Amino acid sequence: MLGLAGLLALATGTTTAGGPLRVGVEGAYPPFSWKEADGTLKGFDIDMAMEVCKRLNRECVLVEQEWDGMIPALLAKKFDTIIASMSITEERKKKIDFTIKYYNTPAKLVAKKNAGFDGTASGLKGKRLGVQRATTHQCSAEKLYPGAELVLYGTQEEVWQDLSAGRLDAQLSDSLQAYEGFLALDAGKDFDFLGDAIDDIECQGVGAGFAVRKEDSTLRDALSQTILDIRADGSYKAMNDQYFAVDIYGN
Template sequence: MKNLKTLAAALMLACGLGSAPLAQAETLRVGLEAAYPPFSAPSAKGGYVGFDIDIANALCKQMQVECEFIAQDWDGIIPALMARKFDAIISSMAVTKERAEQVDFTGHYYRTSMSVAVPRDADFKGLEAENFKGKVVGAQSSSTPGMYAEDVYGKAGAEVRLYPTADEAGSDLVSGRLDALVHDKYPLIEWMRKRSHDCCRLLGDLPGTMDDIAIAVRKGDDALRTRLNEAILAIRADGSYQRISQRYFGLDIY
């Protein structure tokens, strides 16, 4: 019986962070899409930089574990989590009903709305769906902006083109192959500031699109979700979160 108990304990340790208490683990494997500045992007020095990276590192410090970042294409990020390629997704994932059927979410760690960018000289009367009839609208596939573009502008008569990354959609907006780009507000502002020069302008924020952005874990991984929730509250309480948010955005985006 003693040997059986020893074997059982060893197996529990071998299962890793997804099923063992965090106190027994040394590493939290974090899945992210590394093409989403200012939230995540490759660093010239190796590794990744961005708001999501700094928040993840602050959470890991709070939980006394090491963060290991694993890049994953956005379309496959939930399947990769379910296949145990990593333990959690900290990659600006909006909470939706469809995603909540596949994964469990922590409480939010920031909130954001969607916005629309158009060429600077484009003649748009407003954000209403009827103004997009006959227009070509781009967005990232498998994203909430992509879903919005299809559900609202597509049904109003726009041609919707979906791209593997928002950067690819942005390139087509700059080159004139798109009439409009739907994207999350903060990365869209960052993209316009750094990459599109003066080609484009914000048409505005889309009403009713404020989303909770949260960390995804595998269904039933309640121990990890609880520890992450506690860590989010802790970095809010000690000011770590606010310092990170101020550095990137000049305000608290919680």
């Protein structure tokens, strides 16, 4: 008869040893995920993925996927998990499952300095508001700013390009990505946050988690435990501090 250790090994063997762990990543969302000129993937999400694979004794296979195809690709078994700053929302949980959060930062609007309008629904009425397609930010924009002219993009980088070029009046995205990926750069020197952080848990969720298929509960639990372990031994802080001046884990 197998002892407890043997039973645990059988229960977790598929997640902690054996074949590669295929991880869906975007590669177009700095500083969380981006691609260098030589094709190398970099960023906080990438570092998290590699650390998770190491702790599960699995080879890490990073699979690039455009954002709006992430969930369909997971369901089609193109990869085993998504580590791509995907917010944990009730709407998404109808189709897929999530680990515990691995960070939580608020969404904010960005516009030109002294834009001449505020970040309210009335202030954005008739304004061109850019967001990345199929994100929590699209959900919030449609809900909170119904009078704005919503312009959807495939990547966040495209949003920044059009905002810089004057083709947008404002944009809505994760505040940390907005600061590190745009406002802190030369391209963003004439822009600033507009208004307060977005208070919309229905759309924004409760933080970003690793996504898995609903039937993969053993993998989900193993990944959640790994996040806890990374937090507990200081590895999370070391990765966090490589990219950010603040603790992005949140409350």
